Amino acid sequence: xxxxxxxxxxxxxxxxxxxxxxxxxxxxxxxxxxxxxxxxxxxxxxxxxxxxxxxxxxxxxxxxxxxxxxxxxxxxxxxxxxxxxxxxxxxxxxxxxxxxxxxxxxxxxxxxxxxxxxxxxxxxxxxxxxxxxxxxxxxxxxxxxxxxxxxxxxxxxxxxxxxxxxxxxxxxxxxxxxxxxxxxxxxxxxxxxxxxxxxxxxxxxxxxxxxxxxxxxxxxxxxxxxxxxxxxxxxxxxxxxxxxxxxxxxxxxxxxxxxxxxxxxxxxxxxxxxxxxxxxxxx
Amino acid sequence: xxxxxxxxxxxxxxxxxxxxxxxxxxxxxxxxxxxxxxxxxxxxxxxxxxxxxxxxxxxxxxxxxxxxxxxxxxxxxxxxxxxxxxxxxxxxxxxxxxxxxxxxxxxxxxxxxxxxxxxxxxxxxxxxxxxxxxxxxxxxxxxxxxxxxxxxxxxxxxxxxxxxxxxxxxxxxxxxxxxxxxxxxxxxxxxxxxxxxxxxxxxxxxxxxxxxxxxxxxxxxxxxxxxxxxxxxxxxxxxxxxxxxxxxxxxxxxxxxxxxxxxxxxxxxxxxxxxxxxxxxxxxxxxxxxxxxxxxxxxxxxxxxxxxxxxxxxxxxxxxxxxxxxxxxxxxxxxxxxxxxxxxxxxxxxxxxxxxxxxxxxxxxxxxxxxxxxxxxxxxxxxxxxxxxxxxxxxxxxxxxxxxxxxxxxxxxxxxxxxxxxxxxxxxxxxxxxxxxxxxxxxxxxxxxxxxxxxxxxxxxxxxxxxxxxxxxxxxxxxxxxxxxxxxxxxxxxxxxxxxxxxxxxxxxxxxxxxxxxxxxxxxxxxxxxxxxxxxxxxxxxxxxxxxxxxxxxxxxxxxxxxxxxxxxxxxxxxxxxxxxxxxxxxxxxxxxxxxxxxxxxxxxxxxxxxxxxxxxxxxxxxxxxxxxxxxxxxxxxxxxxxxxxxxxxxxxxxxxxxxxxxxxxxxxxxxxxxxxxxxxxxxxxxxxxxxxxxxxxxxxx
Numbered sequence: 007x008x009x010x011x012x013x014x015x016x017x018x019x020x021x022x023x024x025x026x027x028x029x030x031x032x033x034x035x036x037x038x039x040x041x042x043x044x045x046x047x048x049x050x051x052x053x054x055x056x057x058x059x060x061x062x063x064x065x066x067x068x069x070x071x072x073x074x075x076x077x078x079x080x081x082x083x084x085x086x087x088x089x090x091x092x093x094x095x096x097x098x099x100x101x102x103x104x105x106x107x108x109x110x111x112x113x114x115x116x117x118x119x120x121x122x123x124x125x126x127x128x129x130x131x132x133x134x135x136x137x138x139x140x141x142x143x144x145x146x147x148x149x150x151x152x153x154x155x156x157x158x159x160x161x162x163x164x165x166x167x168x169x170x171x172x173x174x175x176x177x178x179x180x181x182x183x184x185x186x187x188x189x190x191x192x193x194x195x196x197x198x199x200x201x202x203x204x205x206x207x208x209x210x211x212x213x214x215x216x217x218x219x220x221x222x223x224x225x226x227x228x229x230x231x232x233x234x235x236x237x238x239x240x241x242x243x244x245x246x247x248x249x250x251x252x253x254x255x256x257x258x259x260x261x262x263x264x265x266x267x268x269x270x271x272x273x274x275x276x277x278x279x280x281x282x283x284x285x286x287x288x289x
Numbered sequence: 290x291x292x293x294x295x296x297x298x299x300x301x302x303x304x305x306x307x308x309x310x311x312x313x314x315x316x317x318x319x320x321x322x323x324x325x326x327x328x329x330x331x332x333x334x335x336x337x338x339x340x341x342x343x344x345x346x347x348x349x350x351x352x353x354x355x356x357x358x359x360x361x362x363x364x365x366x367x368x369x370x371x372x373x374x375x376x377x378x379x380x381x382x383x384x385x386x387x388x389x390x391x392x393x394x395x396x397x398x399x400x401x402x403x404x405x406x407x408x409x410x411x412x413x414x415x416x417x418x419x420x421x422x423x424x425x426x427x428x429x430x431x432x433x434x435x436x437x438x439x440x441x442x443x444x445x446x447x448x449x450x451x452x453x454x455x456x457x458x459x460x461x462x463x464x465x466x467x468x469x470x471x472x473x474x475x476x477x478x479x480x481x482x483x484x485x486x487x488x489x490x491x492x493x494x495x496x497x498x499x500x501x502x503x504x505x506x507x508x509x510x511x512x513x514x515x516x517x518x519x520x521x522x523x524x525x526x527x528x529x530x531x532x533x534x535x536x537x538x539x540x541x542x543x544x545x546x547x548x549x550x551x552x553x554x555x556x557x558x559x560x561x562x563x564x565x566x567x568x569x570x571x572x573x574x575x576x577x578x579x580x581x582x583x584x585x586x587x588x589x590x591x592x593x594x595x596x597x598x599x600x601x602x603x604x605x606x607x608x609x610x611x612x613x614x615x616x617x618x619x620x621x622x623x624x625x626x627x628x629x630x631x632x633x634x635x636x637x638x639x640x641x642x643x644x645x646x647x648x649x650x651x652x653x654x655x656x657x658x659x660x661x662x663x664x665x666x667x668x669x670x671x672x673x674x675x676x677x678x679x680x681x682x683x684x685x686x687x688x689x690x691x692x693x694x695x696x697x698x699x700x701x702x703x704x705x706x707x708x709x710x711x712x713x714x715x716x717x718x719x720x721x722x723x724x725x726x727x728x729x730x731x732x733x734x735x736x737x738x739x740x741x742x743x744x745x746x747x748x749x750x751x752x753x754x755x756x757x758x759x760x761x762x763x764x765x766x767x768x769x770x771x772x773x774x775x776x777x778x779x780x781x782x783x784x785x786x787x788x789x790x791x792x793x794x795x796x797x798x799x800x801x802x803x804x805x806x807x808x809x810x811x812x813x814x815x816x817x818x819x820x821x822x823x824x825x826x827x828x829x830x831x832x833x834x835x836x837x838x839x840x841x842x843x844x845x846x847x848x849x850x851x852x853x854x855x856x857x858x859x860x861x862x863x864x865x866x867x868x869x870x871x872x873x874x875x876x877x878x879x880x881x882x883x884x885x886x887x888x889x890x891x892x893x894x895x896x897x898x899x900x901x902x903x904x905x906x907x908x909x910x911x912x913x914x915x916x917x918x919x920x921x922x923x924x925x926x927x928x929x930x931x932x933x934x935x936x937x938x939x940x941x942x943x944x945x946x947x948x949x950x951x952x953x954x955x956x957x958x959x960x961x962x963x964x965x966x967x968x969x970x971x972x973x974x975x976x977x978x979x980x981x982x983x984x985x986x987x988x989x990x991x
Binding site for chain 1: 620621662664666667668671672673674675676720723724726727728730775776833834835836837838839840
């Protein structure tokens with residue numbers, strides 16, 4: 007019994023020592039604000055520095071979840087109550103166009119962060135670049151900041167742009183899984199259409215059929231995938247993606263409208279090994 | 290201790306000793322239990338009660354009549370006289386087992402045949418080495434337990450049909466216990482023997498040694514065997530590519546006797562096979578390695594009701610690596626290693642009380658089975674494709690088996706046995722669990738099952754006749770592959786198999802009957818057994834699934850048929866024609882159907898063998914004919930085709946030279962003399978069997 011008590015006492019002392027250590031070392035909330043995200047770049051104007059963040063610290067072709075915060079150049083303080091919109095633009099040699107993007111909202115549980123997403127349907131090249139304009143209002147005063155941003159091509163296909171049989175131009179982007187597993191993964195996709203060169207709203211009530219395949223292994227598939235349908239909450243399309251092993255998977259797609267008519271994409275058969283629209287994952 | 294008080298001194302002392310030992314046992318067990326699960330203590334207590342009960346009432350005299358057992362025993366022989374009884378003493382263990390009418394071997398090459406008992410393969414049977422549970426590490430059943438020991442280690446193989454084999458675990462078809470050699474204390478001193486052999490067909494070279502030492506209280510037996518074989522040739526000199534193998538086996542058993550009736554024995558087997566070809570399969574094996582260890586304690590009270598109490602702790606580990614690097618034109622190169630580790634114990638007491646000869650066996654094991662598959666894409670920039678084919682499945686099993694063999698009178702006896710077991714499975718790897726959850730989204734990581742077995746046998750002996758009749762019920766849990774396998778390719782029906790963790794226990798109701806007659810010259814025995822197996826586990830194609838394996842026909846999910854029935858009957862005859870000539874014959878018939886009256890796979894057609902022996906002094910010779918009728922009841926649904934009939938002819942001769950106490954035994958023979966090209970119903974993908982083969986086995990012992 008004595009022995010046990012001794013042990014318990016020792017354990018308690020150890021516990022206290024360690025917990026006090028943690029208290030001493032606790033980092034200020036700023037670091038906590040940026041947990042899990044890395045700065046991409048800054049966009050500066052006369053008054054503010056707009057800092058852009060993402061999980062990887064870079065942007066790429068396809069869907070990008072982006073966080074930002076606005077630093078006052080004079081006070082060095084981060085603004086907590088701004089109203090923000092953004093406008094990405096691709097400046098091509100002959101024309102310019104925008105891309106699908108969300109509104110910018112205050113990040114839940116954070117003090118200074120705002121977030122949204124942008125789907126870059128094409129990558130930059132030596133002649134053609136994306137730029138991002140951030141418009142924001144602080145205490146009734148409007149500001150704007152603009153800068154070229156770097157959007158390289160993604161290693162694997164994460165977004166596809168096509169014209170459907172209804173003549174409309176669609177953009178379908180892979181959002182989840184970001185880190186695929188050998189499991190039934192939750193899959194999320196954004197479906198957008200091009201209304202004008204600058205307006206790419208979310209499409210409602212469609213369906214995205216998926217058929218994941220491994221071209222390196224006789225194009226075998228996986229069972230119990232669930233086709234994606236739109237959720238009312240986030241307007242995105244959700245389903246289930248089964249991946250039975252690691253490696254390179256091609257997720258063949260078919261886009262169906264509200265009447266269940268196929269707008270683009272083919273069912274996979276022995277003669278049709280791949281659909282004309284697809285995503286790729288490799289892990 | 291009041292139990293001991295009315296006994297005389299010696300008994301009391303012995304009682305104390307016994308008690309001490311019991312304590313020792315307990316502490317040994319304690320360690321073991323801590324490793325796994327505390328709840329087994331309860332079972333342990335049950336055993337102690339049993340042990341106590343067994344020592345109770347010691348005044349009774351022993352029965353002179355021992356009850357009849359209907360088991361079949363294949364005698365392989367003591368080391369020293371290994372070659373006395375067999376025509377080809379250095380045959381593989383597979384060739385030995387094949388002699389039984391209850392056993393057929395599935396062949397995927399010339400090495401590591403898979404034994405079937407009553408036409409039931411590994412999942413439905415139980416193969417133990419000296420009571421130890423060992424589980425192969427290959428998802429494709431390329432390493433049955435029998436492949437990890439050598440014939441020179443063995444004294445005998447006890448084959449028990451159906452629930453009579455339930456002593457060491459749950460089974461449906463029956464059990465084989467491979468019993469190892471052990472020196473006895475009657476024959477003191479050093480002994481050594483050298484075995485060598487050569488076979489022409491596959492250029493097989495065999496070299497073995499055995500060294501034994503015994504003194505009054507100590508013995509050590511060592512054994513070494515090496516085999517190296519090239520590709521074999523089927524009839525008409527057709528070479529079967531990828532049928533080579535090389536293996537060695539080394540084993541040591543050492544025991545120490547103290548207080549005259551207590552024995553402690555440690556044993557190690559190390560077996561390593563490399564470069565093993567499996568011509569019937571798309572892959573070979575680069576390594577199959579097993580380390581099998583045990584520590585046994587035996588106690589034999591001299592006049593107590595317990596004849597023998599034996600407790601064993603064991604551990605074994607198996608590594609198995611499949612290899613396709615030597616095959617030409619592989620669609621995709623893959624690695625498929627597997628590992629299986631088992632920790633276990635049993636404690637078994639045998640005793641006599643009035644007319645009751647009883648056995649109690651408490652046994653438990655913990656097994657960990659992992660197998661994985663890594664595929665290498667043609668494009669080197671692509672990531673490797675990896676999956677668990679056995680997702681780190683842990684099995685914890687604990688069982689209590691009780692048997693009472695009652696001598697009714699001088700002619701008849703009645704045997705009852707029953708067992709109750711807990712079978713617990715857990716998928717320990719998260720990736721593996723999530724892989725299976727692709728198929729079974731609501732699947733839990735663990736599952737517990739209760740397995741029951743009960744059997745009764747009646748036997749009657751009079752005027753040379755022996756009649757036997759038995760009824761039994763038994764259950765088994767799905768195997769690791771059946772429960773948790775993930776895309777296991779079966780090259781027989783070319784389907785990928787997916788395990789099903791929700792499978793019910795398979796249960797069997799069985800009836801058996803036997804009739805035997807023996808006099809000085811003639812003996813005959815007819816045995817039959819019938820199994821009605823409910824929830825019969827088998828793979829069923831799911832047309833909605835796409836096979837993973839390149840060139841696969843589809844995917845089968847393990848499911849349960851409502852029921853299946855299997856019937857076996859075998860007739861063995863022996864006639865001693867005169868002092869020199871003896872004739873033997875065997876006829877076996879099997880039948881197996883599912884509930885829709887479709888044939889089951891791997892059911893033997895009518896098969897037969899006949900042998901004529903000649904023996905004079907140190908010379909003996911035999912001629913044997915062996916064959917199968919055409920397989921008419923085959924199962925195209927499970928990938929079988931019609932196998933034509935065949936018959937082959939073998940001869941063997943031997944001569945024993947005895948010089949100054951040393952023995953030189955020379956045996957030579959020809960198998961498949963007519964060089965017939967044939968394959969049998971149990972040859973995987975109908976690969977042909979060996980053509981003409983000359984063999985020479987020489988054993989020198991002193």
